[in-house]
Amino acid sequence: MTFNLAIKNWLTIDAESITNYPDGVNQIYKCEIDGMLIKGVFSKEEMLSVQNKLNSKKEVRDPLYYGAIQGAILVAKGSDRTQYFQDATILREDLKNLFKTNYEARVEAILTKMSGGRTVEIPKEDAQKIYTPATIRFVHPNKGGIKLHRGNEFLGDGAYDYMNQIAKIVNGLSYFIVIDKAEQGGELVLYDLLPEQLTTPKKDLDLDKCNKRYLNPDIGDMILFQGGSIFHAVADVQGNKERITIGGFVAISKDDQKVFYWS
Known part of the structure; x- marks a missing residue:
């Protein structure tokens, strides 16, 4: 199934107002809503504290073409997810130290209000194989930003074997929360393809x-x-500051009873 983005139906709302969209996750799935910007999920004061803690432990970051990441990325590990689950455990512990507010509880509270009554949880294959709730991304200045992509490109990767079994990950959702902004640039850019472009290869x-x-x-x-x-x-980041975000993906379970979030 292919959808084109009708960029007219984008919502900007306060965190307190998301109860007005009790099935918002599913509405985005069905393209009734293109997406939403939710204001004030975390306070600026808390994010300043997170910034300071992150900057004191730069050695745990892994370099990438646009800057660096902290935490596990599912598609980077292939079908053998042993290292991924080890890294996921480490990041979940790190998040407890980085955030004064429980990160997982806060994200789950936001998604639950828009879940249509579905249970919100992190996927797990068993008690020892629990997915990570997020990855932290650091986009450095003058690196060209993060290249054009969409999530469906990666679903054939062996790392997604289990998620393909339990969740409707085709045309799934992405989420992120801003820890720090760039001085200039660093915007998320969404592309509204023309009808004749829908089957055109990305390149x-x-x-x-x-x-x-x-x-x-x-x-x-x-x-x-x-x-x-x-x-x-x-978009490319300009100035002296890096753009820091935390986030991942969201999908409804195949039995329509749960909302999963992971990275």
Whole structure:
């Protein structure tokens, strides 16, 4: 199934107002809502504390073309997820030290209010194989940002074997929360493909012909959108500060009883 983004139906709401969208996760799945920017999920004061703690432990970051990451990435580990689960355990412990508010509890509280009554949880294969709730991304200045992509590109990776069994991950959702903003740039860019572009290979897309939506959430804000089907990128960061976000993916279970979130 292929969806085109109708970028007219984007919501910007306060965290307290998400109860007005009790089935919001499913509405994004069905393209009734393109996505939402949720204001004030975490306070700026708490995120400043998180920034300071992250900057005191830069040695735990892994370098990438756009900067660095902290935490496990499922598709980076292949079908053998042993190292992934070890890294996931480490990050979950790190999050308890980084955040004054329980990170997992806060994200689950937000998603639960939009879950349509579904239980929100982190996937687990067994008691020892629990997925990570998020990855922390550091986009450095003048590195070109994060390249054009969409989540559906990665679903054939062997790392997704289990998630493919339990969740509707095709056209699934992406989420992230801003820990620190760039001085300039670093926007999330969503691309609205023209009808004739829907079957065009990514390398052949003429992005200059696309309508674009630039989103620049503030510190502590959360973005939730259908990152599986929507081509998106992060604009190049300018200035002296790196852009720091934490997030991952969201999907409804195949039995329609749960909402999973992971990275």
